[in-house]
Amino acid sequence: MAKYSFQTLTFALAVLSRARAASPSVSIDQRLDYLTRALTAAKSAPPGSAEGLTSQELQELEETAEVAAIQKQIYDAMVAINAPADDLRRLSAKLYDVSEVGMRLACADA
DSSP states (O other): OHHHHHHHHHHHHHHHHHHHSOOTTSOHHHHHHHHHHHHHHHHHSOTTOTTSOOHHHHHHHHHHHHHHHHHHHHHHHHHHTTOOHHHHHHHHSSOOOHHHHHHHHHHHHO
16 A cells, blocks of 8 residues: 555656646646646545655645636636737746736736
C-alpha cells in the first residue's frame, strides 16, 4: 500500500508540475484535467502518511484548481465575445494565481 501511495503522490506532483508549466502547447482544458488528476491522486494517499501531501499542500492544490476553473470561465467568456487571439493564447498559456487573474481583469476593464 505504501508503494502505491508513493507512486500516486509522485504521479500527482508530476501532473501538477505539468499543469503549472508555462507552455502554449498545453491548453487551459488540459491544465484543468491535470489539476483534477493531481487532486484525485493526492487525495487517494492515506491521510497523515509520509507519502501523502500535507494538509497545507493539499489546500494549495485545491485553491490552484479553483483559480484555474475561474481562469477557464474567463477564457470561455472571452471566446464567446471573439476576443483577440493573442489574449486567448496568453490566458491559456499558463496558470495564473488569483491576484494575477484579478489584475488582468482590472486591466481589461480599464
